[in-house]
Amino acid sequence: MNTTANRSSFLTLLLPAVVVLVSYSWTWNASQHRALQAQQTRVEKAKTSAVTNGQIAEQQSKLTALRREIEQSQRSLTDLKSQLEQQVAQWAGRDSTDTVEKLMELLRSRGLHTDEAGLAAEADGKVVPAILKEAVDRQKSRAGFRPPVMYRIRFAAKYAQVAETVKTLSDQKLALPLRLDMDEIDPQTDWRIWTLFVWL
Structure with a gap:
């Protein structure tokens, strides 16, 4: 040896795979929140800069999509935590x-x-x-x-x-x-x- x-x-x-997903969910959520903050900053800058309404609308659309992703990942995390609780109770x-x-x-x-x-x-x-x-x-x-x-x-x-x-x-x-x-x-x-x- x-x-x-x-x-x-x-x-x-x-x-099982659920544990893998849970382990990485914290990092994923943190990165999503950073992306959301960055996108919000870009939207605010677009509103105060010499840009077209179309460009502002595009940035706002991206911001909305990011918010939806975060909400979905948070729901998934809640479901995974519930599954973990059941697994722990089962193995113990x-x-x-x-x-x-x-x-x-x-x-x-x-x-x-x-x-x-x-x-x-x-x-x-x-x-x-x-x-x-x-x-x-x-x-x-x-x-x-x-x-x-x-x-x-x-x-x-x-x-x-x-x-x-x-x-x-x-x-x-x-x-x-x-x-x-x-x-x-x-x-x-x-x-x-x-x-x-x-x-x-």
Whole structure:
């Protein structure tokens, strides 16, 4: 196995797709608001400059379109947050021991060679996106709620095996994949060492 210093690649996977969209929505909304402010400035300048009514109307039309985009993205973000709440509630509160056994069986059935597996270190908590942590915090007031447990699994596998396995994890709702790191063994082969972080 290569050391961290020799790590050739780093992959971050947030699955299912809804998590990916949520993670980037904050940056997208911020950029939209900056674009809106810039467009408002252009409209005001157009009104006070020697420009035609047609040019002013064009700038105002662009401003209206930007506002609609922001409203749509905000509605989408609200929907995605709701889906996240449901996912967190679904993954939390189950028997983690039973889930771990099913998880390891899945890895074996896919031909993945497990090197080590166990609860993730406290320092690994940074792999959890802030928006997921917030979803957990909002669920804590529910009676009987148990926060998800982060599990760390290190294994050897080929690209195709890993992609199929991570997708299966989400499809079967067995665990919530948070991040996937990759270390290169030999660039001449398809085999790599992977470290997968999941919520159980």
